[in-house]
Amino acid sequence: MASETVIELQQIDVQFSEKGQEVHAVDHVDLTVSRGDIYGIVGYSGAGKSTLVRTINLLQRPTGGKSLVLGQDMLSLNAKQLRQERQRIGMIFQHFNLMNSRTIAENVAFPLKGHKSKAEIKAKVDSLLKLVGLDERADAYPAELSGGQKQRVGIARALASDPEILISDEATSALDPKTTSSILDLLKHLNETLGLTIVLITHEMEAVKQICNKVAVMDAGRIIERGDLLQIFAQPKEQLTKDFIDTTIQLDAALEAVRQEPAVQNLAPSDRLLRLTYVGASTDQPLVATLFKDYQVTANILFGDIQILQGTPFGNLIVVLSGTSADLARAFTYLHDNDVTVVALDGKEETPA
Numbered sequence: 388m389a390s391e392t393v394i395e396l397q398q399i400d401v402q403f404s405e406k407g408q409e410v411h412a413v414d415h416v417d418l419t420v421s422r423g424d425i426y427g428i429v430g431y432s433g434a435g436k437s438t439l440v441r442t443i444n445l446l447q448r449p450t451g452g453k454s455l456v457l458g459q460d461m462l463s464l465n466a467k468q469l470r471q472e473r474q475r476i477g478m479i480f481q482h483f484n485l486m487n488s489r490t491i492a493e494n495v496a497f498p499l500k501g502h503k504s505k506a507e508i509k510a511k512v513d514s515l516l517k518l519v520g521l522d523e524r525a526d527a528y529p530a531e532l533s534g535g536q537k538q539r540v541g542i543a544r545a546l547a548s549d550p551e552i553l554i555s556d557e558a559t560s561a562l563d564p565k566t567t568s569s570i571l572d573l574l575k576h577l578n579e580t581l582g583l584t585i586v587l588i589t590h591e592m593e594a595v596k597q598i599c600n601k602v603a604v605m606d607a608g609r610i611i612e613r614g615d616l617l618q619i620f621a622q623p624k625e626q627l628t629k630d631f632i633d634t635t636i637q638l639d640a641a642l643e644a645v646r647q648e649p650a651v652q653n654l655a656p657s658d659r660l661l662r663l664t665y666v667g668a669s670t671d672q673p674l675v676a677t678l679f680k681d682y683q684v685t686a687n688i689l690f691g692d693i694q695i696l697q698g699t700p701f702g703n704l705i706v707v708l709s710g711t712s713a714d715l716a717r718a719f720t721y722l723h724d725n726d727v728t729v730v731a732l733d734g735k736e737e738t739p740a
C-alpha cells in the first residue's frame with residue numbers, strides 16, 4: 388500500500404536579510420514525510436533545520452516554494468484557516484516554553500481554552516498527563532520539575548489539540564543522555580499508539596538512531612543526503628553523514644586505541660587494517676568464520692560495536708585481515724557481495740572492493 392504523504396515541502400527557500408547581509412538559511416529544499424514516519428533532520432547548528440521545519444506550520448514564511456501539509460497548501464490559507472490548520476501540527480522546543488506562573492495542568496489546558504467545557508478540559512488534561520507519565524504532578528509548577536518532566540509537559544500541551552503531526556525542535560538538546568533517551572522512547576510510544584507523524588530536528592545522530600525510520604542530513608541550507616535510516620547507516624555517501632554516524636559509534640576513540648596495539652604496530656606487509664560495516668542479514672552470517680574457512684583469511688577483531696537500529700543489527704568492526712594477496716582479494720569480493728562495506732584504515736593505496 389502506498390504511504391500517505393502528510394507533509395510535502397517543495398523547493399522551500401528562505402532568505403534573511405540582516406544588517407545588509409543576505410543569509411540563505413534554506414536553499415530550495417524538497418522534503419516528503421509520510422504518515423507514521425519519525426523523520427529525523429540532523430545537522431550542525433546553523434544548517435537551517437529550524438528554519439526549514441518552521442515553514443511546515445508557517446511560523447516561518449518561506450521566500451519561495453510550497454508547503455503542503457495534510458492536503459492543505461499552507462500559503463493559500465487566511466489567518467483563521469491557518470490557526471485551525473496549526474491545531475493539527477503540534478510543536479515542542481528545546482527550552483520547553485512553559486508558563487512559569489501556571490501549574491502543569493494549566494499549561495496543558497492552555498491550548499484548549501475556549502474550545503471545550505471545563506469538565507471536558509479537565510478530562511482531557513488528566514488523560515494527557517497520564518499519557519506522558521505526569522498524572523501525579525498536575526498541581527505542581529514548572530520550577531518544581533526536572534528538565535525531562537518539563538519536556539513531558541511540553542509534549543502533553545502539544546498533544547492537547549490532537550495533532551496528527553508533531554514537530555520536535557531540538558526537544559532533547561537541554562537534557563542529559565538518560566532523560567533524552569526516555570523522552571525519545573515516549574515520542575516513539577506516541578508514534579506507535581496514536582499514529583503520530585513526527586519530524587525531529589536534532590544535532591545528535593544518536594537521537595535519530597534511537598527512534599527515526601527516515602533521516603535527512605542538512606548542511607548550509609540544503610539536504611545533502613536522505614533516506615531510510617538503515618540504508619543511510621549502511622551506505623552513507625557524504626562525508627558529513629559518515630561523521631554523524633561515527634559519533635554514535637565513537638569510532639575515532641576506538642581507532643586511536645587500536646593503533647597502539649602491537650597487532651597494528653607490527654602489521655605484516657600483506658596484512659590489512661580495515662573497518663567492516665554491515666547491516667541486517669550480513670550480521671547473521673558468521674563472517675569471520677567464513678573468511679577463514681572459505682578464503683584462508685584470518686581476522687583479528689580489535690574493536691567491535693553492534694547496535695540495533697529498528698530491530699536490525701548494525702555492526703562495525705575494526706579488524707586486521709591476514710592472508711595471501713590472492714586470498715584477500717577473494718575475501719574482499721565475498722564481503723562486497725554480502726553488502727559489507729570495507730574501508731581501509733591502513734592508508735594503503737589499494738582500496739578493497
Ligand SMILES: Nc1ncnc2c1ncn2[C@@H]1O[C@H](COP(=O)(O)OP(=O)(O)OP(=O)(O)O)[C@@H](O)[C@H]1O
Binds near residue numbers: 410435437
Ligand atoms: N530570524 C532570522 N533572522 C536572520 N537570520 C536568521 C533568522 N533565523 C535564522 N537565521 C539564520 O539562518 C541560518 C539557519 O538557522 P537555523 O536556526 O535554521 O539553523 P539550525 O540548523 O536550526 O541551527 P540551530 O540548531 O542553531 O538553531 C543561520 O545562519 C541563522 O543565523
